[in-house]
Amino acid sequence: MLFNSLEFFIFLPIVFTLYWFVFGKNLKFQNFLIVFASYVFYGWWDWRFLSLIIFSSFLDYGIGVLLNSEKRPKRRKLLLWTSISVNIGFLGFFKYYNFFVESFIASFTFFGSTISAGTLNIILPVGISFYTFQTLSYTIDVYNKRLEPTKDIISFFAFVSFFPQLVAGPIERATNLLPQFYKKREFHYANAVDGMRQMIWGLFKKVVIADNCAKYANTIFNNSNDYSGSTLFLGALLFAFQIYGDFSGYSDIAIGISRFFGFDLKQNFAFPYFSRDIAEFWRRWHISLSTWFRDYIYIPLGGSRGSLNKKIRNVFIIFLVSGFWHGANWTFIVWGGLNALYFLPLLLAKKNRVNTDVVAQNKLLPNFREIVQMAFTFFITTVAWVFFRADSVSHAFRYLLDMFNSSLFSKPVILPYTVLFLVSVFLGIEWLGRHDQHALERIDFMKKPMRWSFYMLLIMLMFLFTGEEQAFIYFQF
Template structure:
């Protein structure tokens, strides 16, 4: 069940009515409605993996309590590492086993030892990377005595399986979400209105921007060997806006619909393509994952407190692990490695925290420099996205190489073409809207909100009706 599907358009109002008008007397009743809705929502993907979600939930719930109750440090460590190893074991088996088996077999074949790896014929449980990280952060925080264990199983289950964030984030923290589910919520019209606006804007990003760009990005990447430099550049740009519109659109819809239930989720995107350097980009892109790795991996490794060698080591670890988190393919690891290389000069020059405020442009020479820093950061990001999108590292290198060696910048016809140059106008219009709204959560609220809402709904009907791409990119992670 996708957020942009007819079935979800029926599902959400039903949950809303039961939540606010039928079972609204107590916190427990509200949470029970959301738990049932969340489990039904997840079972729509594949009901068999619902048991994995329930087991993972119970595992971290129980081990969290046992860590808190343990009388000795040995006991605390036992329950802590039991939770960590089982969680990572499930994640590794479903997501990475075949990758490691194939890679090891290829390595042996390279030494002349012919092997046939034993592969698992299983599908990846949707959202496993996200709800596993929810549980891991909870157990780690209990072990480090940052929080107390949660003894109400329903409340904890809702924290892990809350359906707006269940399959593609944001990755929530117990310190932020659990206190909200432990109290009764009262309906707030203004918050609900903001939620509707944010949900609609997320839908615009998905069905109008991401799905339209996907039509061209897929056609170009699938036939890149016959494409000229102009088409290859446009393919990289279209994919950049496809993945941004797709993932940030999902996050906006998740945050927006959650406001309908009186619950605030962590912001996951903050206009990342207006960043002036790669460090700023990673403070604005997939914020919940970046902050998770910072708090639970980078800082425990020593962060930036050690010498230069330690800082460089930790930077590469964090980016490589981030790349590997996205999928079992060397292209994701290469993508993480490239971003680490981008980040390295900023780290060594100690300028990685120089752009903390919201960007602005004035009519002066300083703004010219800012403009080109934004443009160069976006260009570097697009080049890295080629590795993320390509099927192999060889294909990514070949794709980028053809950009610089083909040197043909004439328009090419694509077989599945629908909008031709109109898509460029659409992307430019989207950039202008986001630029003018970069100091707020979404562009619809504020002056002329009802007019903007009407235009958005019209765009969704006009372009979204013909969308070929229903699934969200990050569901595979």
């Protein structure tokens, strides 16, 4: 079920009404309703894959209980690796089986041999990359004794399947979200209002910004041989705003909906396109995934400690794994490797933690140096997005070669003035809200008539600029 679908706008009020007005006095019934509603939400796409998420929930709940009672280190490690192996095994089969088979065949072909190996018609289950990492965070934290294992199976199933963030994140840690299922929730009007603002802003990002940028970005990328360098640059630019509006929009909707039900999810995007270097960008982009890789892979490998070779190794491992997580295509691995190359000089110069505050802190406008830093960071990020969007590595290189030629300075063949204007307005609003959890958090400074007029304008723009319903980019990751 998509957030921007008619079915969801029927589903959400029904669940909200049952949650607060029918089961509002019984915590267990509320949690059970969340599980049931989440399975309806997930099964709306394909009910057969509910078996996977139910199996993962039973597995990690059981392993958590066993880890609590088992004191022998070898047995505890065996339990941990059972969870990791089964969960990553499911993810690897559904997401990467055909990729490995095709790469295996291609490697033999490259050396002049021909082999035959069959691929499978595998459907990638929605959200498997997200809920797999969510359940793994629970098992790993229980193993490391950072978290007491739960004995409340309904709360655990609700944690794994919580429908607002089930299929595209944020990837919540058990240490943050799971305890919230144990406590009685109370409806707070102010929280619900702020959640509604964040949800509206997320829908605006998706429907008005992402989907309208997508129309032109898809045309340009799908016919890249036919366009000038300036048009190709515009295509890359529009894709940069498409993926940001699409993914951060989903996160905003998820966080906003969660607040309707009394839950607080972690911020997943912190205005990353205002970053002054690539390290700051990765602290602000898809925060829940970046911190997951940092805490469960990068730091256990040694992080930025140790010899120079280990530092370089760890940086490349974390970015290549991140790229591979995003998709079963060499384009994502190259994208990850390119970001590692961007990041490495900052790490080696010990400048990767320089820009940790908000740009132009407590100022209306950035200074000249900050403008240059933000422009350069955005530019290299946009170049990397070409690999993320391209059909193949060769397509990405052709795209970049055709972009960086003399025609880069010509007038683009495609010039969507309305979309570019909307993106500019969008950036202005995000800039004003960059100190907060989301762009509309402090909109209370407006008087009520003006504030409601602004909300109506956003909703009107969604109706005016809505086109063909498009799935979120990360919907099947």
